[in-house]
Amino acid sequence: MNALAPRGGRVGGLWLTLFGVAWLAVWTVQLTPVQLLLPLQLDTPGGPSDWITGVIWSGLILSIGGLAGVIAGPLAGMLSDRTTSxxxxxxxxxxxxxxxxxxxxLLTGAASDPVGVGAAWIGVSVGIAVLSAALTAMIADQVFAQRGTASALVSSAQAVGIVVGVGAVVLLGLGIGASYVALAGFILVIGVGTALILPDPQPAVRVASAHAGAERPTWRHRLGALQDRDFGWVLASRLTVNLGNALGTALLLFFLLYGVGSPAESAEDDLLVLIVIYTIFVVVASLIAGAISDRTGRRKSIVIIAALIQALSAVMILVSPTFIGTAIAAAVMGVGYGAYMAVSLAFATDLLPRPEHHARDLGVVNVSASLGQLLGPLLGAGLVALVGGFWLLFLAAGVLSVLGAIMTVAVRPARAPSDPASRSPHPAER
Known part of the structure; x- marks a missing residue:
């Protein structure tokens, strides 16, 4: 434990590795069902004329689960801020x-009808929201000089997790039930193991205030970062950009089947190819962008450019709705989304004013991203059903990504990050 403890505002390679592995497990068990297993469970066997019903069920279930996560994430974060065990x-x-x-x-895999799948998926969404709130708070608690790098691990693990999960299912030929069993075992081993190994220090501010007889905080102090204008713009931007990303990715299997026209027997393989391409570029872009933002402090400009790059990928699919065109667009989207998620999380963390509210505030940051990802399928299903195709889906994805970039322009941070020992932000951030 002592070897993993932060020193001088920095954490070691082992800490970062365990943190990245924990997030890899989180994203694998969340996104493998979203991208592959749930569409397979909900796809309607009634033939080509009935495929939109499966899209709508998928959107409804993911959105209801997302709403449950929206409530559970910040609530669990607030309670963990107050936990003294x-x-x-x-x-x-x-x-x-x-x-x-x-x-x-396990319950999701055992369900045999859309209602049962939806009820079990709510439990998955709540569990992931609680775990994510705890993990994200560790960045604010323990990492100061490497926030961009730590945040890059979160976003790159998201892309790698899709490949790990979908790749295992497709290449090993796992059935739906066996896939859910494998995912449950994976998160159980990795989640519990990393939680026990990673350090979890008590905040010095709590000890100091207990001995100083500090006055009871007002309701404005309790709001913490939630009352801050700049923090609000970052949250709105993350919600909007993630909604745009979800429109371009969450219904990808349906797009391959009914938009591109991939044969049913090869659609899963085509999906895996696109996911691998997307993943490579997300990982590379997030790690490079995170490191550059740590070195220069220029988080805001990177976030804006990244959101615009993601918008470009949607335009590319509109222009060339073929498998090759989609593959090229997947690479461009990976660059934009990877850089955006890595640096925007570090950007939001820099704005947190009160350490005793880290988990609650970052729980809201997580929700802003996950809500966009989980509302995307519902909105996307409606757009597809409205026009009987996918062009409006990708048009909306591009427009939302541009709006997310514009929202970031409105951010005017003027204070240093919440850790007093960390460096002041670069003048370009002010």
Missing amino acids: RWGRRRPWAIGGTMLTAASL
Whole structure:
């Protein structure tokens, strides 16, 4: 444990590795069902004339689960901020969220109708939200000089997690039930293991205030970063850009089948190819952008450019709705989304004013991203049903990405990050 403890505002390679592995497990068990298993469970066997029904069911279930996560994430973060157990603040919530996720995945795999799938998926969404809130708070608690790098691990793990999950299912030929069992075992081992190994120090501010007899905080202090204009713009931008990304990715299997015209027997393989391309560029872009933002402090400009690059990918699919065109657009989208998610999370973390509210505030940051990802299928299903095709879906994806970039322009941060020992932000951020 001592070897993993932060020193001088920095964490070591082992800490970052374990943190990245934990997020890899989170994204694998969340996105493998979203991208592949849920569409397979919900796809209507009534033939080409009935495929939109499957799209609508998929959108409804993912959106209802997303709403449950919206409530659970910040609530779990707030409660973990107030937790004083001898096991730490974040660790009990990380383990609890892991166990709920694993149990709910098993129930999702066993469900045989859309209502049962939806009810079980709510448990998965809540469990992932609780675990994510605990993990994200560790960045604000323990990482100061490497926030861009740590945030890059979160976004790159998202892309790698899709490949790990979908690749395992497709290449090993796993059935739906066996896939959910494998995902449940994976998150249980990795989630509990990393939660027990990673350090979970008590905040110095709590100890100091307890001895100083500090005055009871006002409601404005309790709001913390939530009352801040700039923090609000970052949240709105993350919601909007993630909604745009979800429109371009969440219904990809349906797009291959009914938009591109891929044969049913090869559609899963085509999906895996696109995911691998997307993943490579997300990982490379997130790590490079995160490191550059740590070195220069220029987070805002990177976030704006990244959102515009994602918008470009949607335009490319509109111009060339073929498999080759989609593959090229997947690479461009990976660059934009990878850089955006890595640096925007670090950007939001820099704005947090009160350490005792880190998990709650970052729980809201997580929600702003996950809500966009999980509302996307519902909005996308409606757009597809409205025009009987996919062109409006990708047009909306591009427009939302541009709006996310414009929202970031409105951010005018003027204070240093929440850790007093960390460096002041670059003048370009002010």
